[in-house]
Amino acid sequence: MSLTEDRDLKPLRIPFANSYARLPENFYARVAPTPVTTPRLVKLNLQLADLLGLDAEALASPEGVAVLAGSRVAEGSEPLAMAYAGHQFGYFVRQLGDGRTNLLGEVVGRDGIRYDIQLKGSGRTPFSRNGDGRAAIGPVLREYIVSEAMATLGVPTTRSLAAVTTGQAVFRETVLPGAVLTRVAASHLRVGTFQYFFAQGDVAALRRLADYAIERHYSEAATATRRYRAFLDGVVTRQAKLVAQWMLLGFIHGVMNTDNTSISGETIDYGPCAFMEAYHPRTVFSSIDHQGRYSYSNQPNAMHWNLARLAETILPLLVEEEGGDEAGLASAYESLEQFGKHYEAALNTGMRRKLGLTTEQESDTSLIEDLLNRMMEQRADYTLTFRRLCDAAAGAEGNAGVRSMFTSPAAFDEWEPRWRQRLAQENLSPEERAALMRRTNPIYIPRNHLVEAALEAATEKQDFQPFEDLLQVLAQPYDERPGLEPYATPARPEEYVSKTFCGT
């Protein structure tokens, strides 16, 4: 990138305003990133830098790149690795923690929100266990692509500020180029952070952590009569809405462990994630998820389970707040019960919108289910079916695209009259409806084979052009452009399934 060759240096100043580093010492380990040999900037997110009030030119200078690679600690940075525990595929691990990431510090963005700036892949920490503390270029770019695509699609998520290569090899099944991702989040608090102190029976730390989370993310809870209940309600509501958004986009997180479930309600940790292509509720991408624990349709259950683990950790606070064991427990249950209601509401509203409906009728649920069942039987591409439905909404002459999604188009033809009858009960013109639908059903998502191709070019040939091209297309996911058909098309499933998505 030519910006790195700029000799006219601007000093790098990051206006850190750290709060996590003020918490007690047992919340983290103070540890600086490990310097690397030859850092090289692959990508800098100019818009995000601007939102954070950071000087992009200075970030792209050799000094800035050294900071982004972890070779240099910027002034005001108080690097640390956060402590956390977590249930991984249902099994509890008392101590995980940031084994390959360093929180550099926090900045307050132009939007007034406080953001963590964190390096991922920046070397060993006291939480590394047997890991090397590093990340390979492929997974770093996958996280960059998918997190930024999710942000553009309006899904709460961690963001990607930069990707740099380290010049050092990492050893996985093969030797791979190493890289560091600069990740930005409203915070990196996880359900697992609460579990860490719960496992130690440290109620004082839990209270401190909950108060910190309330101040940072749920200020409305601070003034509530039952602040910890209000906090739990807040997390439950945000996570229910988040998972509904994933479902509406066909997004499969892949590794919904409690340490990968954020308190802020943002999507975090893009490991074995993928967008579903042929619709099937039981789709799994992670090669280690043999039981389908984190399959597409199990995501709401998995999240509800994770939230129950959170509720468990703050039970002592709820008991105190309610003035008794039973009342405290009842409060936790009541809060968790809200998950289904919020999830269903968000899902149904979103699904109606996908179908072009602006009003609500009870029979809509069965209309949606009927379509999804037909899509499942016919292995119809999830994203494209809804997108081509927008063309059909403009008039029956636009049916060809959506019909072609079904192996047997009769499956669509049988459903279509039901849908058209329902549409006729609303007062939108076909053009208005199609336009509305095109703003909710993306045409471009991070197609798995394109993500893989971009990662492969970067890994094998240090060719970052496919990565750049993909990012550019994904920056306008709703706006269908001529010549970009390959970006909208799935690979043949048999080509795709042969790849595994677990490289971290």
Ligand SMILES: Nc1ncnc2c1ncn2[C@@H]1O[C@H](COP(=O)(O)OP(=O)(O)OP(=O)(O)O)[C@@H](O)[C@H]1O
């Ligand atoms: N190469 C590695 N070296 C050291 N620790 C690692 C490495 N890879 C993963 N870990 C640690 O293993 C645990 C689980 O890893 P997981 O893949 O969920 O997280 P991650 O992708 O490293 O990070 P995050 O959740 O912050 O996105 C975490 O504690 C993580 O820090």
Ligand SMILES: [Mg+2]
């Ligand atoms: Mg993780």
